Amino acid sequence: MKTGILKDLEKAFNISPDEMKRVIRDFHLEMEKGLSGKKSSLKMLPAYIDRPTGGEKGSFIALDLGGTNFRVLEIRLHGNGRIMMPAVMKFALRKQDITKDAGALFGFLASSVKTFLRKTAHGACRDVNLGFTFSFPIDQKGIASGSLVTWTKGFEAAGVIGHDVVSLLKCALAKEGLAHIHVTALANDTVGTLMARSYGDRSCDVGVIIGTGTNACYPEKMSKVKKWKGAAAPESEMIINIEWGNFNKLKKTLYDRQLDASTDNPGKQILEKMVSGMYLGEVARRVIADLGRRQLIFPGQAFRKIKAAGTVRSEDVSAIEGDGSASLSATGAVLRRCGVKSSSRAERALVKNVCAIVSRRAARISAAAMAAVITKMDQKLQRKHTIAVDGSVYEKHPGFSRNIEKALKEVLGSKAGKIKLVLSKDGSGKGAAIIAAVASK
């Protein structure tokens, strides 16, 4: 019986090599459309910056907003590919900070900067340049200006969509008496991650985040950015923020449809809802709750709690998959926290398999998207490529990176050897400083 259930789930969540190839083709078509300014699920947003030379120097403040925490960092660039991070502070974002309005959100950011300057005494009284990593789709008008296209990842503060986020930040800093902090750069976290790694590694040409949300960027030839209206040498390059989380040409299960319908942005961020940390636990929960509802697991138990959205987090999925104990006790602990009072070992093993099925699909979709970006730049894979990756799911989920590498081999064969994935921790903050350095040149 259990095997039958698993087989069905495996089939529903399977991304075969052929399916990956189909995804890559559709990804290329959507990329082209996005670059031409046509309607596409990929926004392909120009970032107004190319990769760094590695010689950029200086001391900067960087802000990193886009996940569960807001971070303020002091970054020093030494000009030989070396980056130091003498001070970092994390500020937890409360629901009201991210869901009320622009005044509350940017006020919180500015007061956190003030706390950082007071506590660390770095750059307190002198003029200092600041790079702002704002990890949402922004329609940039320049290196230090851009308006929010749409919120993602549960943020919904009113009065930000369509407004210049740099102006909002500058106003809030001025209100805190911090007018000597100059916001000179605005970047997406993927762009920061690519900048940070390529500062010391010329083969790095993709920045990827697989964390609360997921997305990627890469450098594109200006001749291919058909929607670009400004002046540019056709052979010059500019980094493009793909916003791949919104890619929508993917095979959906019933659980994906139900999850999507329950969000505040139905029909949007479809890939993100199958891949990123904000949703992985919820996909797994929906499968487990459905098996329970059909009495295929935990018969006779009410387990009301697990029927409620949000009870299983992506960290739980990681804990369950990493559970190497003979009795699967860590899995049992997660289930108890989710209201399942007792479970048999076979049931815990089934739950572990469900988690593996869900996260394996996430890794394979990520691999297909990565392969699409690389082959867009280098169709025959003639060069070496380093993909800089950051984000909690990639870093912490057991076997996630291995599953990506395995899938890349399945779809690209031996040529996958040309691709190297590297974890680039704190890339988004460091990268914002590099962009600030380029901008202040």
Ligand code: GLC
């Ligand atoms: C979401 C945002 C995107 C960001 C990603 C990772 O998809 O829309 O801009 O890069 O999350 O944080």
